[in-house]
Amino acid sequence: MKIAVLSGKGGTGKTLVSVNLAAAAKTSTYIDCDIEEPNGHLFFKPENTQEEEITINIPKVDNELCNGCRKCVDFCKFNALAYIKEKLIVFEEVCHSCGGCILFCPEEALTEREKVIGKVQKGTSDQVTVYTGILNTGEASGIPMIKKLLHENTPPSNKLTFIDCPPGSACMVMDSIKDADYCILVAEPTIFGVHNLNMVYELVKLFNKSFGVVLNKCVEGDNPAERFCVEKNIKILSRLPFDSELGILNSNAKIAVRENEKYQALFSSLLEIVQEEVQHETTSHS
């Protein structure tokens, strides 16, 4: 069972929820897809880590063979190639690795070379298997890394997998939730929170995912995000209080469920609710 945790914006508590659910489940897999700013590993501090470099293919030119026909330059939609002073130059940062230039070079002057864009780490923390994607700073696109994280590490289906998504609703998030059985949307009690919740709400609807909302940082008084859920008839899975003890644990990168019985109970009950929801969905759809 794959459960994706997402939110319209960073800082709402995706990592808090996904890390603590994975820890509450005892035996589970946690995948950090927020590859621009991965934080899950700071909590899990995984041991026995193995690393694998993630590469993309970009063109390499053999200037001996290139006859300056510019077919590749004209073809490239991303302006990643230029022919200057009788030399072909590749602008690596803007290359999308589509392979078109190599495919259409009549002189076979272009070949592929691998370029490292970051790494994927795998390790364990108690009985949680932790995968982390870390995109190098200055790299534009992490899609190849997300694909690697999600499609090459398929844990057994009877195991719980938690996917900590990147913030927002752009292409990387779509890739992250594609195979999820259930989505948890985390929202803050502010008007920003509602605006951002609405975006991911639209996204999960578009993908026909079953989902529910966790309201985080709840305080006394009005909660615009809660009102939004009630209006749209969205299942509220849990209300996490604004709690300075939890805040301190979390800001010190401690896993709350492993530190304190109270939070163990809180996240275990959230996990049960989510599992019931998924069961309910599968039975009603089969």
Added chain:
Amino acid sequence: MKQLLILSGKGGTGKTTIASAFIKLSKAKAYADCDVDAPNLHLITEQSSAPKRTDYYGLPKAEINTELCIQCDRCRQNCRFDSISVDKKYKVNPFACEGCGVCQAICPVEAISLKPAVAGELMLHAKEGKVFSTAQLKMGSGTSGMLVTEVKKQMKSATAPTHLAIIDGSPGIGCPVIASLSGADMVLMVAEPSISGIHDMERIINTAAKFGTKTAICINKFDTNIENTKKIEEFCKKQGLAFMGKIPFDAGAIKAINNGQTIVDINCASGIAVKVVFNKTIKLLFEEYPVLHSNDALHI
């Protein structure tokens, strides 16, 4: 015109809260929201009129004319983005297609064309000599960097000569952030005193250093974890990064935001603190000081 860019690496640290206070305090005539994935600045900067809206066309998308298609499978085999599938007929998944044109070029019967696709919307508020540029990316679009560039272009094109522009940046270190950084005169990093926040701050400082952009730091919600706040301050000293001050956690800030106000519109602790940060930042923005270079290793 000097451009001040507000960044954080991590989401939720308070970029928009601080940007909106800066806009109010500086009476800036030009400002922009570059968080095109989840723009929020418009929610607390009063806009008296409806914006001018423009469709933003990202990369075109491939479209297969199934009437002409002879099912040779070349397009599917050569698509690096796995965006072509076949189920009796060939079709393109627009969310996966990056508009590279390989399929179009390789199709032997010209059954594939690239069609322009709307990937978002630009919004421009221009009134009484003030310009506010913002945008919203369409769900699942991947060209947020290009849209950020358009947001900044739109701001510049509509602005009368002015000395200051304030830009609310996007989270992360990827393509939208890189697009926000180009042309910025200075970056103010909003850090939060959590282990995650420190980790993300290091990564974004590295990104800014690659561009050689002048960088300063402030800490938001500093009293939620005093230990980590000290760590950040020590880190700034060690790295020679300009430290602009600290803003306390303040329930008043949440109230102000939920009323569509900035923290300097009401009398609250965070509003008082942000004024100090603002004055220091503006002073630094308009003076010269040496830039941190990317070959300086960063470790706390």
